[in-house]
Amino acid sequence: MYFDLTDLRLILKVVESGNITAAANRSHLSLASASARVRALEASLNTPLFERGRRGVTPTPAGQAMAQHARLILQQVERMQSDLGDYAKGFKGRVRLLGNSSALSEHLPELLADFLVSNPSIDVELEEHPSLRILHALRQGAADIGIISDAVDASDLQTLPFRDDPLALLMPLGHPLAGEETLSFSQALDHEFVGMSANSALALYLEEQSLHVGRRLKIRVRAEGFDAAMRMVARGVGLSVMPQVVLQRWQTPRPFQSVALNDPWAQRRLLLCARDFNALPGYARVLLDALKQG
Known part of the structure; x- marks a missing residue:
């Protein structure tokens, strides 16, 4: 052969x-x-x-x-x-790094940019996947490092803390749910949503949570990215769920309202994950160190 x-x-x-x-x-x-x-x-x-x-x-x-x-x-x-x-x-060493929607769009761009500028001999292959798929890829040896939500069971792999990443519910000003300090996800399911793209990690995660309570999300439209979703919410299209860190980039005054979700799964933390951190190639360990320190 x-x-x-x-x-x-x-x-x-x-x-x-x-x-x-x-x-x-x-x-x-x-x-x-x-x-x-x-x-x-x-x-x-x-x-x-x-x-x-x-x-x-x-x-x-x-x-x-x-x-x-x-x-x-x-x-x-x-x-x-x-x-x-x-x-x-x-x-040129190449690291395959998988992450969820929030990690890729909010937490990694500047951190990865600084790393790549400082390490010209290392490339990063970056892909978005839900946490469960990231775990499967790590277990199969199809990825070097993953960034996952702590809502999934990664007890057979090694993990390190990365970022707190709680989720918030966005709504237009004057929405019937406005004025509440916190809400559960199930309270929002009677209303229409601006969803993320169907294959995004966050969209799949929210669909799974709605099915757990025997409901389905009422999606009026799917937005390509958090910024587009916020702009549609501001125009009154419906509700949307996204990481609280996204809201920090929107300058005040905000043309929408945000409320913390009190569901335990919404108080999520992001974790760095690998089969064995010590067994990673040298160039992957360099990236891991940058992610831990960033």
């Missing part, structure tokens, strides 16, 4: 995206080249790695096993190059 690192990276991207075309684009390969590489691997193994369907591909047991080994091999290659230091001239 013959393969190269491009093959391994491609297999991982096919597994992650469920689509060879998307994986080819992310790997900077033509579709024909990517398909040929997958077929060549399957021929050399004499077993299919993926099941093809109209909506994409799903890994076979052999494909899942190869993806797991590919992650380990690529991680070991990066660790080797990092440990060689000056002998690996031109190598």
